[in-house]
Every structure is written in structure tokens, then in C-alpha cells.
Amino acid sequence: MKRHDLSEVIFKILAYVLVTAFVLTTLYPFIYSISMAVSGKVAIDTGQVVLWPVDIQFYAVSDLIIGVRARSFWISYTNTLFYTFYGTAFSMLISIFAAYALSRKNLVFKRQIGFLIVFTMWFSAGLIPTYINYRELLVNNRWGIIYGFGAQAFNILLLRNYFNGISREIEEAAIVDGANDFQVLTNIYLPMSKSALATITLFYALNRWNGYFWNMRLVEGPEHPLQVVLRGIASGAADSDVQTNYPYSEYSLAYAAIILSIIPIVVIYPYLQKYFARGVNVGGVKE
Numbered sequence: 001m002k003r004h005d006l007s008e009v010i011f012k013i014l015a016y017v018l019v020t021a022f023v024l025t026t027l028y029p030f031i032y033s034i035s036m037a038v039s040g041k042v043a044i045d046t047g048q049v050v051l052w053p054v055d056i057q058f059y060a061v062s063d064l065i066i067g068v069r070a071r072s073f074w075i076s077y078t079n080t081l082f083y084t085f086y087g088t089a090f091s092m093l094i095s096i097f098a099a100y101a102l103s104r105k106n107l108v109f110k111r112q113i114g115f116l117i118v119f120t121m122w123f124s125a126g127l128i129p130t131y132i133n134y135r136e137l138l139v140n141n142r143w144g145i146i147y148g149f150g151a152q153a154f155n156i157l158l159l160r161n162y163f164n165g166i167s168r169e170i171e172e173a174a175i176v177d178g179a180n181d182f183q184v185l186t187n188i189y190l191p192m193s194k195s196a197l198a199t200i201t202l203f204y205a206l207n208r209w210n211g212y213f214w215n216m217r218l219v220e221g222p223e224h225p226l227q228v229v230l231r232g233i234a235s236g237a238a239d240s241d242v243q244t245n246y247p248y249s250e251y252s253l254a255y256a257a258i259i260l261s262i263i264p265i266v267v268i269y270p271y272l273q274k275y276f277a278r279g280v281n282v283g284g285v286k287e
Contacts, residue, residue: 036255037061044249060252064260073257075222076229079142080209081264083225087146087208092201094151099159100185117153131217140218149214152207155200162196163189198272209265226261233257 031051036044040055048054063069101107102114124130134140139148166189174184190197212227219225234254246253 033255033258037252037259038256039249039252041247041249041252044251057248059246059248060256061260063246063248064253064256069253072229073226073260076224076226077261079223080226080261082142083145083211083215084205084208087149088201088204090146091149091151091155091204091208092197095156095159095200095204096185096190096197098151098156099163100181100189102156102160103163104181117156121153134214134218140220142219142223145211145215145219148218149211152204155203159193159196159200162193166192202269202272205268206265230254230257230261 028051032049035049035051035053037060038056038058039049039053040057043049043054064073098117102110102117104110107113125133134148137144137148139145170188170192171184174188179187210227211225212231215225216228216231233250
């Protein structure tokens with residue numbers, strides 16, 4: 001049996017302690033949010049909730065799902081699902097075709113196009129000119145938000161670097177067999193890039209799901225996504241002057257909305273994690 005020296009034992013103990021502390025620190029906000037969502041009004045108002053729920057009730061959760069607060073909440077939830085699904089699909093479509101084109105050796109003005117894409121990562125017009133530009137382009141409705149924020153240069157370059165790492169011999173063999181560029185992309189590049197595609201899809205989906213600032217500034221009330229409505233609920237909870245006759249605290253409503261808003265991400269992420277772990281360093285290693 002292999003014996004460990006003292007320094008190795010100390011290192012392992014410290015590593016386990018730090019990892020455990022990190023896990024507990026990460027889980028605490030999640031557990032606290034659940035506790036606040038289901039705790040009684042008096043317990044919350046008097047500050048009795050520290051970790052576990054006190055005087056458990058589900059009035060806030062029920063009101064948000066099927067009660068008087070449900071309509072606006074589910075409309076915003078539907079808007080967010082719309083932005084996330086169609087926005088991610090549109091962004092991936094642009095990124096895939098742009099990355100594939102940039103990976104072609106015979107692309108005309110390849111260097112210049114690549115430079116222009118990278119340039120957008122370094123410099124921008126600024127917040128006010130960008131806002132005016134979006135307004136002038138009529139990016140003030142559901143479809144405008146999807147088209148106006150179509151793709152990110154960083155993700156295009158990551159996917160291009162991944163495409164560059166795919167063996168050219170496979171592509172040449174497909175071309176000899178009569179495949180065109182579209183067939184090479186769909187039958188060779190995409191199946192061999194699942195980890196990269198899953199990672200970039202997750203980046204886009206999280207960005208769309210968590211979109212707040214531009215959605216708040218550019219779209220009208222009925223088309224607001226979940227994050228904007230959450231901000232309104234949280235603002236109501238933070239307003240000490242708010243007096244309600246509801247049998248729950250406004251903080252319970254805010255935390256219930258937060259928990260319901262992260263359920264899709266919590267459900268989907270474990271299925272993408274195996275691809276995400278391999279794809280986080282997409283393009284970092286080149287042959």
C-alpha cells in the first residue's frame with residue numbers, strides 16, 4: 001500500500017475543506033431563496049429566516065402560478081421562452097455559416113473580414129449611439145430583439161477555430177465523392193463539432209434568457225421578458241412603503257419568481273454539461 005507523505009496529506013485535507021466550503025457557499029443562496037419563497041409573512045418580516053424555511057406556506061408560489069399575479073408572470077415567461085428559442089436558433093444559424101465561411105482557405109478578403117469581426121470586440125460606438133442606432137433600426141419589438149442581437153463575434157471566432165482543427169483529409173475525401181460545401185458542412189463539420197456547438201448554444205441561450213437591459217429599453221410592456229418583470233417584482237419587495245393584504249410577504253413573491261425563472265436552466269444544463277466541459281476551451285488547441 002502506497003504511503004503518502006505529510007505534505008500530500010495536508011494538501012488533500014485543505015483541498016477537500018476548500019471545495020466543501022465552496023460548495024456550501026454556492027448552495028446557500030439557492031436554499032435561502034427557496035426558504036424565503038415558502039416561509040410565512042411574519043417570519044420574513046421579523047428576519048427569522050436565515051437558512052431553513054419558517055412557518056411553511058405556499059401562498060406566494062400559488063399566487064404566482066395560478067393566482068392574480070399569474071397572468072403577467074406567464075406572459076413574460078412565454079416572451080422569454082420565445083426570445084431564447086428563436087434568438088438562439090437565429091444566432092447559431094449566423095454563427096455556423098459565418099464560422100464555416102471564415103474557415104475556408106479560398107474565401108475572398110478572408111483577412112479583412114476576420115479583422116472587421118474582431119474589431120467589433122475591441123471597439124464600440126458607446127451606449128448612447130448604440131441605443132439610438134437600435135431605435136432607428138426599429139429594434140423595439142419581439143422580432144427586432146432577435147434580429148438586432150443576432151450573433152457575437154467571440155462565438156463566431158471560437159467556432160471558426162474549432163472548424164479549423166477538423167482534419168482536411170475527411171473534407172477532401174467527401175469532395176472527391178461529389179459533396180458540395182453545404183453537404184460538407186452538414187455531414188462532416190457539424191456532426192464532428194457537437195461539443196463546440198453545444199457550448200456556444202449554451203452561451204447564446206443563457207445570454208437570451210438573462211437578457212434585461214436592452215429588453216427593458218427597447219421593447220414595450222406586453223413584450224417584456226421574464227427578467228424585466230422580475231426586476232419589477234423585486235423593486236416592489238424592496239419598497240418599504242408597500243402595504244398589501246396578501247397572506248404572504250412581497251419578498252416571498254420575489255423569491256418564488258426567481259426560483260421559477262431558473263428551473264429551465266437547471267433542468268437543461270446537466271444534459272449539456274458533458275459537451276460544455278469539452279467545449280469551454282474550443283479553439284484553444286490547434287494542430
